Amino acid sequence: MATQEYKLEFDDPSNLFPQQKIYDNQKVVVLSDWDGTITNMDSNDWMTDNIGYNPYWVEGQTVDAETTAKGGVEGRSRRIEENVIILRQKETAALAGGEAEIRQEHTFNFLFKKMMDSVAKKIPLEECAQLLRANIKLDTGFTQFYNWCEQSGVPVVIVSSGMKPTIRAVLSNLVKPEQVAQIQIISNNVVKCDKEKDGQHWRIVYIHDNENYSSADGKIHGHDKSQAILPYVSRDKATRPTLFFFGDGVSDMSAAKHADVLFVKLNEGTHNDLMRFCRQEGIHHIRVRSFAEALPVVQRVKACGEDDARREATARVEVAKAMIGQSVEDVQVGIAEAEEASKAGDKEAVGRAMGVVKRAEEALEKAKATLEESVKVLLESARKGVEV
Structure with missing residues (x-):
């Protein structure tokens, strides 16, 4: 890590918060x-x-x-x-x-x-x-x-x-x-x-x-x-x-x-x-x-270029894919925590853990639906791209 001297600069007190640049x-x-x-x-x-x-x-x-x-x-x-x-x-x-x-x-x-x-x-x-x-x-x-x-x-x-x-x-x-x-x-x-x-x-x-x-x-x-x-x-x-x-x-x-x-x-x-x-x-x-x-996620979305529908669908696919894996992991962690709490006789902790499981299951179903819907959009975009 760099340790060389760095010259810190204060901003002009009259312009601490310049107008946001919109790209x-x-x-x-x-x-x-x-x-x-x-x-x-x-x-x-x-x-x-x-x-x-x-x-x-x-x-x-x-x-x-x-x-x-x-x-x-x-x-x-x-x-x-x-x-x-x-x-x-x-x-x-x-x-x-x-x-x-x-x-x-x-x-x-x-x-x-x-x-x-x-x-x-x-x-x-x-x-x-x-x-x-x-x-x-x-x-x-x-x-x-x-x-x-x-x-x-x-x-x-x-x-x-x-x-x-x-x-x-x-x-x-x-x-x-x-x-x-x-x-x-x-x-x-x-x-x-x-x-x-x-x-x-x-x-x-x-x-x-x-x-x-x-x-x-x-x-x-x-x-x-x-x-x-x-x-x-x-x-x-x-x-x-x-x-x-x-x-x-x-x-x-x-x-x-x-x-x-x-x-x-x-x-x-x-x-x-x-x-x-x-x-x-x-x-x-x-x-x-x-x-x-x-980075690979951003690159795949950026690769869609000017095709707005394809870019939006690709972004939704990336998130849905991740959510499916994460939700399955959350379900497994929640069940394991509920089992441990049950052995300890902690009913309150069991309830909290099962609440995590329930929310993860709901997120999983939502992600599956999003993935299916977004893939359909991508397939339609692909068909249009190969029409002659």
């Missing part, structure tokens, strides 16, 4: 989350654990590696405790009538600002960028994926609840500097502060400010990612491109349901909230562990 006349557009998707770990969590909430990290002081690591563990425990509070409040609010019942201090954007402020009080963003570049693991398959997209004229847009300057810094470990500059990043941003006057080196600025933005998802996450994909969704069928979306977490849910092909990125040893959401809501998706696994 007209494109038949395929890729949008992707950043943290936990292109990266294999959350860069903001890393900063919070190891710097902001690390009790041994003091600005200007050098601490040995063992003490730093110990502080990182303590910082992670504190962060997780605060995240649990948010999750519990969300569950309680849902039962009480929805997101509007959540107190401001229990929203993601309130807590995320608190976490980022804890980092900003201790270290300039320029130093954060170097530490992130040295420590954040990335999906190396993204390089191959992006290079193909660039050569094939497929736009790639990063849609993130993170901060644009640090995203660009870490992204420079995967692709060339000139490519970083070309990739459209729709995310929250950062402004530089006066440490003596403001008590911190920098502060996060949300793209969808809590006071001025009406979307529930914008108020909760500081960034409603659906706003990046809806300009394409709202187009008439003749000009609407096939939309691919990559994600892994809660903040991806608003955009994920609008994608034609949704890739859920799995990372070893981490809980995937987006996959759980898709299972519960019956949203078809393809689970991948690397962008390299997703």
